[in-house]
Amino acid sequence: MAGPLVQVEKLCKTFGAGETAVRALADVDLQVGAGEVVGLKGPSGSGKSTLLNLIACIQEPTAGKLSIGGETVWEGHWRVPDLRRLRRERIGFIFQFHNLLPFLNAIDNVALAMTLDGVDRTTARQRAGALLDYLQVGKRASAMPSRLSGGEAQRVAIARALVNRPQVILADEPTAALDSERARVVMDLLRQVAREQQAAILVVTHDEKIFDRFDRMVALRDGRIEQEQPRAA
Known part of the structure; x- marks a missing residue:
C-alpha cells in the first residue's frame, strides 16, 4: 500500500469549553509508514496519550484529519460507520500493564479477540498458538497469567494485539x-513484527533505555510536536 498507514494532519483536541477549556493537542502532523516503529516522548501532560487515543479512535478529535491505512476516518466528523469494527480489525493496542484476563490461560487470552469477532474457537486457538510460538512464548500457552513472568505476560499481550492482523499497533x-x-527484548519483537508484517507501530x-530501538523519536511538548529525531545509524 502506497502512503503512510497512520496520518494525522493539523490534529487538535480540546477538553471542555469556554474559560475551562484545556487544549491537549494543537495542529499535530504525524505519519507512520508500513514497517516503521516510531517512539513518542515528552513530559507528563504533553499530549502523548491523548494522541494515541485519537489515533485509536477512542476519543474524538476537535479539528484536523485522521487517516488509517489510506482511509480518512475523521475529518470534521467520523467518516466510518462502525468504529468498534475498525478498532477490532485494523488497530492493535498494547498497554503498560498486560491486562490479561486472570481466569483465562495465555492461549485463550489471545484467542478471545478472534472469537469476539465471530471466528470459531478452534481456528482462533490455532492462530493464537502460532502467534505465541512466533513471540517465543509458545511453551507457556497453557499457563495462567499469575504464573507468567512480566516479560512473558507482555509477549502474550502483544500476541493478543496482533491476533486480528492489524495494520496499526499502538x-x-x-x-x-x-x-x-x-x-529491549519486547522492543526487538515489536521491530520484528513491524518488518515482517509491515505494520505501523507507534509507542x-x-x-x-529503548530509544535506540526506534526508527524515529517524536517529542511532544504542550500539545505540539517539538522535534523529530531519526534513529542513529
Missing part, C-alpha cells in the same frame, strides 16, 4: 514495568 508505555533486558514511552 503501545502506551509497554516496557515501563520491565527491567532493561526484558524491555508512547519515557523509557530512555
Whole structure:
C-alpha cells in the first residue's frame, strides 16, 4: 500500500469549553509508514496519550484529519460507520500493564479477540498458538497469567494485539514495568513484527533505555510536536 498507514494532519483536541477549556493537542502532523516503529516522548501532560487515543479512535478529535491505512476516518466528523469494527480489525493496542484476563490461560487470552469477532474457537486457538510460538512464548500457552513472568505476560499481550492482523499497533508505555533486558527484548519483537508484517507501530514511552530501538523519536511538548529525531545509524 502506497502512503503512510497512520496520518494525522493539523490534529487538535480540546477538553471542555469556554474559560475551562484545556487544549491537549494543537495542529499535530504525524505519519507512520508500513514497517516503521516510531517512539513518542515528552513530559507528563504533553499530549502523548491523548494522541494515541485519537489515533485509536477512542476519543474524538476537535479539528484536523485522521487517516488509517489510506482511509480518512475523521475529518470534521467520523467518516466510518462502525468504529468498534475498525478498532477490532485494523488497530492493535498494547498497554503498560498486560491486562490479561486472570481466569483465562495465555492461549485463550489471545484467542478471545478472534472469537469476539465471530471466528470459531478452534481456528482462533490455532492462530493464537502460532502467534505465541512466533513471540517465543509458545511453551507457556497453557499457563495462567499469575504464573507468567512480566516479560512473558507482555509477549502474550502483544500476541493478543496482533491476533486480528492489524495494520496499526499502538503501545502506551509497554516496557515501563520491565527491567532493561526484558524491555529491549519486547522492543526487538515489536521491530520484528513491524518488518515482517509491515505494520505501523507507534509507542508512547519515557523509557530512555529503548530509544535506540526506534526508527524515529517524536517529542511532544504542550500539545505540539517539538522535534523529530531519526534513529542513529
